[in-house]
Amino acid sequence: MFTCWGRQHRFCDHVSRREFLRAGALGLSGLSMADLFRLRAETSTSSPAVVKSRNVKPRSVIMVCLAGGPSHLDMYDLKPEAPVEYRGEFKPIETNVPGFDLCQHMPLQATIADKLALVRSVQFVEPMQHELEEVYTGYPKSAKRPAFGSMISRFHGGGDVPSYVSLEYSNGLTSYESPQYAGASHAPLHIAGGDGVHNLGIPQGMARGRLDNRRELLQTFDSLRREVDARRAIQEVDPFTARALEIITSSKARDAFDLTRESPQTLARYGKRDDKFTYVGKEPDSVWDSHKFLLARRLVEAGVPVVTLRMGLWDHHGNVIQQVGGVSIWHSLRSSLPLLDRSIHALVTDLHERGLDKEVLVVVWGEFGRTPKISLSGRDHWPDASFALFAGAVNGGQVIGQTDVRGERPTTRAVSAQNVIGTVYHALGIDYHQQVLNFAGRPMQLLDDGKPIVELMC
Numbered sequence: 001m002f003t004c005w006g007r008q009h010r011f012c013d014h015v016s017r018r019e020f021l022r023a024g025a026l027g028l029s030g031l032s033m034a035d036l037f038r039l040r041a042e043t044s045t046s047s048p049a050v051v052k053s054r055n056v057k058p059r060s061v062i063m064v065c066l067a068g069g070p071s072h073l074d075m076y077d078l079k080p081e082a083p084v085e086y087r088g089e090f091k092p093i094e095t096n097v098p099g100f101d102l103c104q105h106m107p108l109q110a111t112i113a114d115k116l117a118l119v120r121s122v123q124f125v126e127p128m129q130h131e132l133e134e135v136y137t138g139y140p141k142s143a144k145r146p147a148f149g150s151m152i153s154r155f156h157g158g159g160d161v162p163s164y165v166s167l168e169y170s171n172g173l174t175s176y177e178s179p180q181y182a183g184a185s186h187a188p189l190h191i192a193g194g195d196g197v198h199n200l201g202i203p204q205g206m207a208r209g210r211l212d213n214r215r216e217l218l219q220t221f222d223s224l225r226r227e228v229d230a231r232r233a234i235q236e237v238d239p240f241t242a243r244a245l246e247i248i249t250s251s252k253a254r255d256a257f258d259l260t261r262e263s264p265q266t267l268a269r270y271g272k273r274d275d276k277f278t279y280v281g282k283e284p285d286s287v288w289d290s291h292k293f294l295l296a297r298r299l300v301e302a303g304v305p306v307v308t309l310r311m312g313l314w315d316h317h318g319n320v321i322q323q324v325g326g327v328s329i330w331h332s333l334r335s336s337l338p339l340l341d342r343s344i345h346a347l348v349t350d351l352h353e354r355g356l357d358k359e360v361l362v363v364v365w366g367e368f369g370r371t372p373k374i375s376l377s378g379r380d381h382w383p384d385a386s387f388a389l390f391a392g393a394v395n396g397g398q399v400i401g402q403t404d405v406r407g408e409r410p411t412t413r414a415v416s417a418q419n420v421i422g423t424v425y426h427a428l429g430i431d432y433h434q435q436v437l438n439f440a441g442r443p444m445q446l447l448d449d450g451k452p453i454v455e456l457m458c
Contacts, residue, residue, distance in 0.1 A: 060300035066366035068314035105337040108345035114397040121401025121410035128381035149306035150179035153186040167309040256302035318378025328377035422450025
């Protein structure tokens with residue numbers, strides 16, 4: 001059986017003919033890949049047409065979520081003139097764009113600031129809890145809106161590759177990446193950790209000819225028994241099953257997940273899968289899987305419209321740090337910021353060198369910022385000011401919005417999470433005014449206020 005959950009799952013050679021193949025188990029409530037195609041076909045006829053804003057090739061988006069609340073004051077909006085109880089220990093450094101300064105521990109990004117666009121005036125409405133719905137949907141968790149990736153999947157699709165891939169570590173579909181009323185067929189292909197991606201290839205010991213023979217055998221069956229959740233259903237072999245088989249066995253989809261095809265130089269540029277950083281203790285104890293950035297690039301290069309990934313741990317409360325014998329938020333960031341810096345630099349530079357910078361949008365942000373006033377050598381949750389970093393298919397080399405002298409609130413160009421996601425929709429040619437029926441049959445706009453950040457538009 002082809003799955004995406006780890007090395008312990010493999011194609012089994014000892015199953016009945018009626019059950020020998022479940023095409024691409026995705027971990028989405030037991031739905032097989034063929035089931036997803038079937039569901040997508042059922043909804044495609046009612047999906048609104050995509051509104052293209054420019055005559056360009058379909059674009060992709062890589063969204064990097066810095067979950068936990070990254071400190072805007074210690075990363076992209078330093079306040080060296082603020083009182084000592086606000087400004088922190090880090091110093092800003094100049095970049096290759098005048099006025100675009102950032103933290104001293106991110107020197108690689110300083111060399112490519114002309115390829116980046118920074119919004120320093122993002123505000124959130126979600127209460128100060130660790131809910132990521134606003135990052136992934138534009139709405140608080142209570143609104144129960146579809147993930148932006150599911151909406152893009154619904155309007156764009158992925159052709160002969162998955163339309164929405166989540167490189168999430170969790171072993172299951174998260175609430176903030178739920179498709180909700182966009183339809184179950186538009187849930188992400190969920191890759192748990194790193195090992196699972198290898199299982200899209202043909203298993204060791206299974207020759208391609210043997211798999212092709214099995215496909216021919218499948219075509220002779222009148223029906224195929226498979227399990228969906230706890231239910232058993234008899235379904236005729238149909239074009240959707242064949243479609244799922246084509247994706248699993250196609251070199252384009254399989255090769256996109258194969259990092260061994262990258263040169264040693266490229267792998268070195270991105271870093272190692274087992275790089276570590278210090279979270280709240282004293283020693284490096286948390287893994288920074290740099291290869292997720294490389295995998296994201298490979299996926300969008302292959303044509304995947306949406307790739308999402310979570311990176312790092314950013315919840316640096318002073319009392320938590322002290323309780324575990326840690327030092328300070330700055331001790332933690334000294335180890336994690338260089339890793340983030342290298343990953344962003346590698347991804348953005350790689351996209352440019354491959355000519356993908358006009359086709360791929362990159363967004364890096366978290367669910368809120370952190371309190372300007374320091375508390376016990378740490379900072380707490382702060383939704384009134386945060387940042388969003390853009391690269392790729394945007395106008396780079398600029399800083400949009402400012403916060404006050406203490407970094408507490410925007411003084412110019414305040415933008416919301418919906419504006420950020422509206423910018424993503426606009427870049428991919430999707431009109432946020434389009435409507436989709438919710439579970440109650442009520443038409444719902446993609447966003448209530450999804451006006452894109454016009455300064456970013458190419």
